[in-house]
Amino acid sequence: QSFTQHDATYWVRSWVWIKFEEKVEQGGERWSKPHVATLSLHSLFELRTCIEKGSIMLDMEATSLPQVVGALIGIGIVLTGSPAMTHRNLTSTSLNDISDKPEKDQLKNKFMKKLPRDAEASNVLVGEVDFLDSPFIAFVRLQQAVMLGALTEVPVPTRFLFILLGPKGKAKSYHEIGRAIATLMSDEVFHDIAYKAKDWQDLIAGIDEFLDEVIVLPPGEWDPAIRIEPPKSLPSSDKRKNMYSGGENLQMNGDTPHDGGHGGGGHGDCEELQRTGRFCGGLIKDIKRKAPFFASDFYDALNIQALSAILFIYLATVTNAITFGGLLGDATENMQGVLESFLGTAVTGAIFCLFAGQPLTILSSTGPVLVFERLLFNFSKDNDFDYLEFRLWIGLWSAFQCLILVATDASFLVKYFTRFTEEGFSSLISFIFIYDAFKKMIKLADYYPINSEFKVDYITHLCGCVAPQVQRLSTHGFMEMLFFLQYNTTIDWSSLTKKECLKYGGHLVGNNCGYVPDITLMSFILFFGTYTCSMALKKFKTSRYFPTTARKLISDFAIILSILIFCGIDALVGVDTPKLIVPSEFKPTSPERGWFIPPFGGNPWWVYLAAAIPALLVTILIFMDQQITAVIVNRKEHKLKKGAGYHLDLFWVAILMIICSFMGLPWYVAATVISIAHIDSLKMETETSAPGEQPKFLGVREQRVTGVIVFILTGVSVFMAPILKFIPMPVLYGVFLYMGVASLNGVQFMDRLKLLLMPLKHQPDFIYLRHVPLRRVHLFTFLQVVCLALLWILKSTVAAIIFPVMVGDVLLLKGKHVDSRFTSEIAKNICSMYVVFLMMHVRVTLKTFFGC
Secondary structure, three states, X not given: OEEEEOOEEEEOOOEEEEOEEEEEOOOOOOEOOOEEOOOOHHHHHHHHHHHHHOEEEEEEOOOOHHHHHHHHHHHHHHHHOOOHHHHHHHHHHOHHHOOOOOOHHHHOOHHHHHOOOOOOEEEEEEEEEOOOOOOEEEEEEEEEEEOOHHHOOOOOOEEEEEEEEEEOOOHHHHHHHHHHHHHHHOOHHHHHHHHXXXXXXXHHHHHHHHHHHOOOOOHHHOOOOOOEOOOOOOOOOHHHHHHHHOOOOOOHHHXXXXXXXXOOOOOOOOHHHOOOXXXXXXXXXXXXXXXXXXXXXXXXXXXXHHHHHHHHHHHHHHHHHHHHHHHHXXXXXXXXXXXXXXXXXXXXXXXXXXXXXXXXXXXXXXXHHHHHHHHHHHHXXXXXXXXHHHHHHHHHXXXXXXXXXXXXXXXXXXXXXXXXXXXXXXXXXXXHHHHHHHHHHHHHHHHOOOOOOOOOOOXXXXXXXXXXXXXXXXXXXXXXXXXXXXXXOOOOHHHOOHHHHHHOOOEEEXXXXXXXXXXXXXXHHHHHXXXXXXXXXXXXXXXXXXXXXXXXHHHHOHHHHHHHHHHHHHHHHOOOOOEOOOOOOOOOOOOOOOOOOOOOOOOOHHHHHHOHHHHHHHHHHHHHHHHHHHHHHOOHHHOOOOOOOHHHHHHHHHHXXXXXXXXXXXXXXXXXXXXXXXXXXXXXXXXXXXXXXXOOEEEEOOOOHHHHHHHHHHHHHHHHHHXXXXXXXXXXXXXXXXXXXXXXXXXHHHHHHHHOOOOHHHOOOOHHHHHOOHHHHHHHHHHHHHHHHHHHHHHOOHHHHHHHHHHHHHHOOOOOOOOHHHHHHHHOOOOHHHHHHHHHHHHHHHHHHHOO
C-alpha cells in the first residue's frame, strides 16, 4: 500500500495472506488474528475490468526487482504515452526504493515455519500517487520465481506481481481491488489457473469461475466489521478443479498428481483382500508388499513422538498384563498367573511387531480367552485331565486350523465387514474398558470403605488391638500365637499392626477399625485427575498458549505428563494408595509346572484327537477378534501408506500360539482399544499450516520400533519393580478410562446416540441427515443399541466364549449382497457352520427395515 507524507511517497505493508487474511492493526505494530477475507462484489467486477484493460505480462524474464520495474515502466510509456517525468517519478519514488536483499528481520521471521518448502509469493502493490492522471495496472508472472528482497515479509521467491497505481481520490477502491486479487491468489483453483494461463482471457475465466462460487450476504443482515473465524475443516477444492479442467486434475507448478498410496486395508476391492485362489497366495503377496518397507519401518521411528507412544503404550500394556494375569491366576489356581502374562505379552508382542504385516497392532489377551481358560481348567479338573497338556493340544490344533485359514486366503472374508461391524465391535470394547475402569475403582472403595459416620469432635473413636480369649482361638490362630511367643515373652497387643493383630488371633476394637477414608477419596482424585488431565493436555495443541512446537510436544506427551503429575501429587500427599506391583522373581507362578509343557504322558491318547473340537471354537474366537481389530486399524481414515497384511498377521498369531502353548503362556490376539490408542499416539499433522488454518491429518507414523520396545520393556519390568512400585493403580485406571473414551472419538454411532437427546434446531449438519429421514436414523441407531446390549449380556455370562462368533453373526455383512460364490467360499472354511444362517437372517431383517 502506497502512502504519501511530507511530499514523500513510500510503501507500507498493510495485509498478508497465508491462506487467510491478516491485517496490520492500527499503529502498525501487530498483525490481526487470521480471518476469512470478505470482499465486496463490486471490487471483484472492478478487478475483472483491470485484468481486461491492464498490462498482462506472462513469463517475464527478470532476475531482480529493478528489471521488473524497468519492464513495467517501458510498458507504461508505450501504452499510456507518459512523459519522462512520470518515468523518473515512478522509478525513484516507488518500487526501486525497495532493497533487493532480504533484511535481517525477514531471515528471523517465524512465519517461515508455516510455509511449505516450495512456497512462492504473490506481491500486490496498490496505492495513489500525484504524478498519474489515469490508473497504471499490471499483472506479472515471472518465468522463474525470484527473490525480491524486502518486498515480501518472509524471504520466499516471488512468482506473481499485481500493481495498481492511480491518481489520488480513490484509495479505498484501489485497496479493495488489491484485496480481491490477493484473495484470489490464495485460492487453490485460481492460482492453479494463474500458473497455467496463456493469456489474459484465461485469467478472466478464472475470475468468472471464482464469481460462480461466490455467495453474497445481504448488507443489512450482517456486520462487515465482524471478522469471520477460519473454519475447523475446509471443503476439498477437487470438485471445482475437475469442473474447470473438464475432469482432468490440474497439476500445479509442474508437480505430479498426488498419490495417496494404497491406504492399507479397508473394504471392497482393496488389494490386500483379493482372494488369489493359490496355496498361500495371500500370504506371499503380503510378504512381497511389506518387504520393501521393512528398513523404513525402523528409521521412520526416529522422532520424539515415538518416545511418547512407547511410554504411554508400555504403561497401558503393563497394567493390562497385571490385571489379566491376576484374573487368570484365580481362574486356573495359578497354573498361569501374572508372570506368565508378563512373559507371554513380551514374547508374542515383540515377535509380532517385528515380523507381522501390521506392526501398529498391539497383541493382548481378551475376555473371551479368559472365559475359555476358566471353563477348560474346570473341565480338566473335573475329569482328572492334565490341564496344561490338554491346553497344549487345543492350542496346536487351533494354530493348525489358523494356518489352514491362512493357506486358503480365508482372510478375504474381512472385506465383507461393514462400518456397522467395525463400529459395533469397537464401541463395545471401548465400553468394556470404561466399565472395567469404574469397576476396579468401586472394588477399591469396597476394600477401603469410607466412614460416613466419622465426626472430627469424636476423638475417642479410635481402633485398638486387644488380646483374644484363648479358649475361642482357632487351631491356626493358636499355633500362630505360640510361634510368636517363642520369640517374644510377652505381647504388647496395643502396638501390633492391624494385620499382625488378626494374624495372632487378636480383636480390633473401635468404630474406625473397618474404615480407611483417605485412601478411597485420594484414589478417586487420582483416577479422575489423570483422566481429565490427559484429555486436556491431548487437546492442548489447539490452544492459544505457547508456541506451536511447545503445544505439540505437550500434546504428544499428554498421558505421560498426566501420570507423572499425579504420581507426584500422590507422593506429596503421602496417602498409602494401592500401587503397581509386578513380579520380582523370574519363575513360574505355580511350583508344579515348568517353562516347557510335555506334549505326552499326562492324558489318554484320545484326548489329543478330541482336543480338535474345542480348538475349533478357539479358532473362530482368534480369527474374529484378530481380523475385526485389523479392519479397524487399517481403516482408510488412518491414511496408512505401507499397506496391510491380514494373512501375514494371522500367520504369526498362529505361530505364536504354538510357542505359548508349549510354554504354558496365555494366548494372544489383537487388542482393539490399545491398538487404537497406539495409532492415535502416532498420528502426524502438517507442520506448515497457515495461521488460522487447522493442521491437516497426514497419516500415522508407520514403523515397528515403538511396539518392539514396548514389549521388551514389558519383559524387563520384572527388574524394574523398585521403580514401578511408586505408580498408584488409580492413576493407571484413569489411563484405562482415557483410552476407552478416546477410542470412541470419531465413531459415527456415538454421534447418532447424541442426536437422540438433541432438539432438531441444535443438531449438527451431518451429511447423512440431509439425505436420510431422522426417524430412520433413530431406528438404525436403536437397532445397533439392541445388538450391543445383547452382546453385552452375552459377554457377561459363561456364554462369553462364543462372543466373537456372535459379533460375526449379528454384525457381519449388514446390508451386503451375499452371492452363491461367497456362500460357497465360507463353506470351505472352518467357521462356516456358525455364520451363514444368521448372516442371511440379519441381512434380510436390515433390508426389510432400511431398504439397504
